[in-house]
Amino acid sequence: MKSVFALTLFAENQISLYNKTIVHCFKNNSEVYKGMPLMNEKNSGTFTLINDKTGDKYTLPIISGTTGPDVIDVRRLYSETDHFTFDPGYTSTGSCESSLTYIDGDRGILLHRGYPIEELAEQSNFLELAHLLLFGELPNQKESEKFVHDITYHTMLHEQLMNFYRGFRRDAHPMAIMCGVVGALSAFYHDSTDINDAHARMVASYRLIAKMPTIAAMAYKYSLGQPFNYPQNNLSYAENFLQMLFAVPSEEYKINPVLARAMDRLLILHADHEQNASTSTVRLAGSSGANPFACIAAGIASLWGPAHGGANEAVLNMLTEIGHKSRVSEFVKKAKDKNDPFRLMGFGHRVYKNYDPRAKVMMQSCHEVLDDLGIDDPLLELAMELETIAREDEYFIERNLYPNVDFYSGIILKAMGFPSSMFTVLFAVARTTGWIAQWKEMIEDPTQKIGRPRQLYTGPTARTYTPLEQR
16 A cells, blocks of 8 residues: 655744735736735745654755745655655646746736836847846846847858758758757857856857847748848847848848837747746756757757647647638637537646736737738637637636737737748747756756656566567
């Protein structure tokens, strides 16, 4: 019979930051940010773990962050109890300490270094956010100018990498090309692969942030059979990305400021999202001491999965399947039917149990882009009809199935001229900033160890080998 453990929380010295009643508002005075703690308070409380079979008791420390739920420190659990925890998907396990991004899914909050995503998307720009994630603070004027300059002048790729592209089939998926090219960067920039050198780490970080749009744009151009466009140092990060993607030698390419702003905002909204699958992959790969280019390539491979980075493409495919807003009721009925395989994509989120704060900003960008381009897209009407139903129908309300960021981003990208195969690539360009900041934070954390998850073994116990002729 398996041992049964009972959890008992000592009341002494217990502080629950998550339930504190301290009233705190950010500049926008939004109600959603009230009640968040103001200070980083360490907690000296403990959990007592009792083995009901033996009566043995084990004391586990509790650690408090600046906000969010407290965590039970189980690092000594196996050595003291001879037991592991079992947590498929790591939904109840904290693998690291991080000061980059905070999510409160119940309240629809996303913070980067303490700043609400709504404020950053409305008032900031992508490179300013990149500086914030890398260094912990928004840059002043001098710091901003230097950072933008350094990123801008690292955007070119080694010319020999052009031969690398030509090794792929023309119909290769752009994410397959991204995995290969990014992984190969270590062969061209080996001077910045020493993870123990702070300067080398920073050079690698700058190179990855700077070169990722160039790599992505060339993957797109290669799939079309068009010549590559080189980066232009007089353009902003988003503007440069657009010209590398869409300019052709036969005519002048004019930057549309609305599209450039939409692209910049899209990059901001996807820059980092706590310890998701791809970010955890980057950290796990990095924990072995792998070079940063290999780690980011691993993150790209993880992002490629349809349950992660491919969600906006799935939304667009769903809208295309529905076809017209007159058929929305029919498909909503199908979605409610447990026996029907059809599922509405772009609704709900594993983390956000309330409205996705990124979706609000993305919806605004969606309208701005379509209005500017003069596109009367029936898919948008269809999407708006779905959103209305989701916000009013009791089935969706009870299950907190609100539109997420992927719901709108696919429509925006389609309107801007991107094929669906490029959606996840754009996600990777944005998320590289978060990945490299998370990797850098992990490398500089003296408490981090090589990742080594445990398992619950359910296979055969030890048995004797039988020679082939005796079986």
